[in-house]
Amino acid sequence: MTKLLFDGEKAFKYIEKLAVDIGTRPSGSEAEKKAADWIASEFKALGLKTSIEEFEVTTGRVVSQKLEVLEPKMGEIPCEVMPLFGSTGPEGVTGDLVYLETYDEEYLTPDIEGKIIMTSGRPKDRKKSYRLLSKFKPLAMIFIESSPRVLAKNLWGSHLVKEKYGELPALRIAFMDGRKLVQSGASRVHVVAETESKTVNSQNVIAEIEGYERPEEIIVVGGHYDTVLEVSGAGDNAGGTAITMELARVFKEKGTKRTMKFAAWGCEEVGLLGSRDYATKLRKASEEAKKENEDEDQTELDRTVLCVNLDVHGGFLGTNSSRTLGPPELKASIMLLSKETGTVFTVNEGVYSSDGTSLSAVGIPSVSFSRGTPSNTFMHSIEDDISWLNPRALHNQGRFIEEYLTRYVAEAAAFPFEKEIPDKQKKEIEDYFKRSLRGMP
Ligand SMILES: [Zn+2]
Known part of the structure; x- marks a missing residue:
């Protein structure tokens, strides 16, 4: 013993x-x-x-963050910005919202340019996806999390995405909110993802x-x-x-x-x-x-x-x-x-x-x-x-x-x-x- x-x-x-x-x-x-x-x-x-x-x-640090649904008018949705992905600046960006099931290459076509992408899936090949995202330049990304209501706070995203593929302001929303947005056909949103990063x-x-x-x-x-x-x-x-x-x-x-x-x-x-x-x-x-x-x-x-x-x-x-x-x-x-x-x-x-x-x-x-x-x-x-x-x-x-x-x-x-x-x-x-x-x- x-x-x-x-x-x-x-x-x-x-x-x-x-x-x-x-x-x-x-x-x-x-x-x-x-x-x-x-x-x-x-x-x-x-x-x-x-x-x-x-x-x-x-x-990374989030300076200010906001997701507002303009069409139909639904007001603000709770969100968490991923500070290392990029910044929209304090004024934010406004654009048409497109829901993509995943961000695999099949979905990433030139018509995402200037739009705000919302997605609940994860791509098979992230590098390929980020390459296409940097080519077609959507204004921002909204990731729908798998957790129904609680948003984890830590997800900075990797600074390597920004380093290798350029700025891509990104935020996360809870699954129930993502469902609500898709269900109500949300088509236009305002996103503020103002961030800072340092080494x-x-x-x-x-x-x-x-x-x-x-x-x-x-x-x-x-x-x-x-x-x-x-x-x-x-x-x-x-x-x-x-x-x-x-x-x-x-x-x-x-x-x-x-x-x-x-x-x-x-x-x-x-x-x-x-x-x-x-x-x-x-x-x-x-x-x-x-x-x-x-x-x-x-x-x-x-x-x-x-x-x-x-x-x-x-x-x-x-x-x-x-x-x-x-x-x-x-x-x-x-x-x-x-x-x-x-x-x-x-x-x-x-x-x-x-x-x-x-x-x-x-x-x-x-x-x-x-x-x-x-x-x-x-x-x-x-x-x-x-x-x-x-x-x-x-x-x-x-x-x-x-x-x-x-x-x-x-x-x-x-x-x-x-x-x-x-x-x-x-x-x-x-x-x-x-x-x-x-x-x-
Ligand atoms: Zn641990």
Whole structure:
């Protein structure tokens, strides 16, 4: 029987600090920086070798936004502008409204020029669609969201769309409003999407415990600490950050045969930027080293054998799930521990849209643990506050993950998984990053 030290009460205090005292921590914001400094100071207080690693992020801000239906006269419709897509300026634009089921190339013809497009679908090939949109220059885009009434606040859109295809002012409306507009044959609208963007620094916080027996083997355990705008992100992901921090305390106390790196990732919510930066640096450093010495097979990338990603945790109402990218044994090991400990976990293989996938993109197997509801009830909404979390839920999740790490990482005589990602999953990872416009890390 493994002796377990993870303390849910301690982890809950970390969540209070992040989600209540600091509060919302949008990607690239001052509050995100404040959270990073605090996490770093906690890691240092544990006696861990700690560093803050910076990277750039383009952030956006909405100055003013409005959607008004002029024909028939329906007044204003609630909307959220995507600030990185472009700006209409304060005066906005007025134009005929065209509803397209999707913005696939079949629908993007010269007669969309000078119009405002509304769409509920997603195209098969976004790059092709953006190319055509930049050619035919509609005045603005209105995306109908799948959520019936609540609009997520975080969706800045990628600045790469503007960089590569030019300005395309865009806003989002809730599904019920989209339905209303289509049903009533709305044909003319006024759109204000006034925005600003700037490039700032964000940061990952990395703390290390050196392995006492096999320090050359590295396991990365982490979760993102940023949030979407205006949301305290208690479950997503003060929860995962808190578990990461408490695990750092636990393994500092217990010791570990292998080196463990604890990561608090920045800017996950705007495209996994923190973990992507980490993975890209590992890959580039490794390529450089191999250019100098062909036989080099001990770069940090070579030595990093697993990433454990924690995203969405702490809810007392919810279910446990995990997603693996790696050999079949990785999935099997979680199922095995789930049965042994009587902790129900749904385990699937495949891409989870979170930081573990960045590391898997450069060949590091990953497992993401999370605890949410099947339809992500509170995801990216202001309801994701501390009232739906409790120390008991954290305790159970934390101990399961501690036990997992203890057996397979900290105490295992030989590392139990091959460092390999099956071709089918590699393809899935490539497709995932292709959709993001930014390409692979
Ligand atoms: Zn998250």
